[in-house]
Amino acid sequence: MRHIAIIGSGPAGYYTAEACLKQFGDDVRVDILDRMPVPFGLIRSGVAPDHQAIKAVSQRYEAIALTDSVRFVGKLTLGRDVSVAELLALYDDVILATGAPSDQKLGIEGESLPGVVGSAAFVGWYNGHPDYAGLAPKVDGVDAVVVGNGNVALDVARILAKSPAELDGTDIVAHARERLGTAQVRSITILGRRGPHQIGMGAKELSELADLERAAPVIDTADFLPPESDAMLEAGHRKAVAELRRFAEASPQKSVPIRFRFFARPVAISGAGQVERMTVERTLLGQNGGAVGTGQTYEIPAGLVISCIGYRTPPIPGVPYDDQLGRFANVDGRISPGLYCVGWARRGPTGTIGTNKPDGYRIAEQIAKDQPEPGKKQGRSGLDALIAQRDLDIVTFRDWQKIERAEIERARAGAPREKFTAIEEMVEAARG
Structure with a gap:
């Protein structure tokens, strides 16, 4: 045997x-x-x-x-x-x-501030994992920043954006449903180092953002390559980029914007005892397809930062x-x-x-x-x-x-x- x-x-x-x-x-x-x-x-x-x-x-x-x-x-x-x-x-x-x-670290100044969490912890919190049940993230009235351009980042943004009614029929745990249902983030920013053509998101997962009750995606059309460049993409990836283009062309009037910021690399997080803002560097695509910093930086408000950049x-x-x-x-x-x-x-x-x-x-x-x-x-x-x-x-x-x-x-x-x-x-x- x-x-x-x-x-x-x-x-x-x-x-x-x-x-x-x-x-x-x-x-x-x-x-x-x-x-x-x-x-x-x-x-x-x-x-x-x-x-x-x-x-x-x-x-x-x-x-x-x-x-x-x-x-x-x-x-x-x-x-x-x-x-x-x-x-x-x-x-x-x-x-x-x-x-x-285990979450991959961002490796930037300020990521140990309260209010900065990894996706393993945040997802574990709303899914009831005993290791993270006591997380209790601050979500009421904050600007949330989700770092990453994969499906985990989409899951996190979508759950943050959903209303209590939209969470009916799910197995989200009571402590997360109560916190997310009674509080509402002010905005959600999804940060990606590269552009729409380099996302790791699926078309089906992206499409779920289109029908949210109180939130809608917002994308700058200037981030896209010409439409004819989509033909070079693999079929599934091409569908995902098509979803992003539809988001960019729409004019949603909803209370919570889900802003896609492409060509943006986090370089620092700061705040007085709690995350309050993130410093972001503008990037360009290098010859090998990677993100290359330009040296130009700007700040975005961030009362909650969730890193979705991978695991170990x-x-x-x-x-x-x-x-x-x-x-x-x-x-x-x-x-x-x-x-x-x-x-x-x-x-x-x-x-x-x-x-x-x-x-x-x-x-x-x-x-x-x-x-x-x-x-x-x-x-x-x-x-x-x-x-x-x-x-x-x-x-x-x-x-x-x-x-x-x-x-x-x-x-x-x-x-x-x-x-x-x-x-x-x-x-x-x-x-x-």
Whole structure:
């Protein structure tokens, strides 16, 4: 019997478990370990609460989790409860699917001021992640600046802009809905170092800004290249730029402007004990397509700054790490004999949820090549013995189903669930 441990229960973890089942059939046992008592990673805590259709992929992961060959072991922290070395001694293969939950820093003066937060923290706050439940950002009457030109920046801007009624039917947590519903930002600025042709935003995600109740996008037509230049773009990118052009041509009359500022690079944040303004440098496109500073700067008001410029995988003691790329050092997912990584932990924070599926299948094939026959490791029974010896209070997938039922039962009218935002509450529901 082959024994595999996967660290992380997000999309990368479950797609890899699925791939291992197909690769090895009945001759494999997979344990999926996670420090949280609840599975599904960014599906639960990263996907925007108003994108319920995307969250439905968790039903696929549930089908994997309920097979006899796969087990979820929640509330087990790598490094504190068990080490990588111990798992390598117990399992034939250990796969790190820990994602990239840490924010990339802006690296500018003033980013430590109160009111400056990363997207992992802000998104985690409105999605009910226990690590960020106490964030309580100031939103009432402030000018919000969202740094970044990807879909995460769009999610953040859209959630900031929505009215309470527009948040009905979502699983935004109560503390965020109450704060965002009773307060209203004065304006939202989306800042990008390059131009419309270099955005990482999708057309579908952009189109959602057109129908907001109290907010509307505003774009300067001078930021665009001539329309005929769009023909050089890939089809999906061309559609996204077309959405931006439509925004620029419209004349919306709504109370909250969502201003797209292109060719703008943040260089400093300032304020008296709290963020109040951001200094921005005008940029140009360099010959290699990167942003080149012009030396010309200007200030914009900013009572809240949310950085959406990317993520990093936290290092793990004893695991080779690529500090420049912010992920584990690996060659096609192989870190060292018996140790692998998948998803963002392997390639950095790129790609969509679905990108993790072929990634997981490649690793399963690689494992089969590296080790055609499994060793004689203890696997699951060995981990159970260690858990008992250390008196660890783990959470199983059946326990998670109790948590989920409790969240559904406590949902407000029209909402799919009301998430628990504290680990203690989750565990209590699991035991209840």
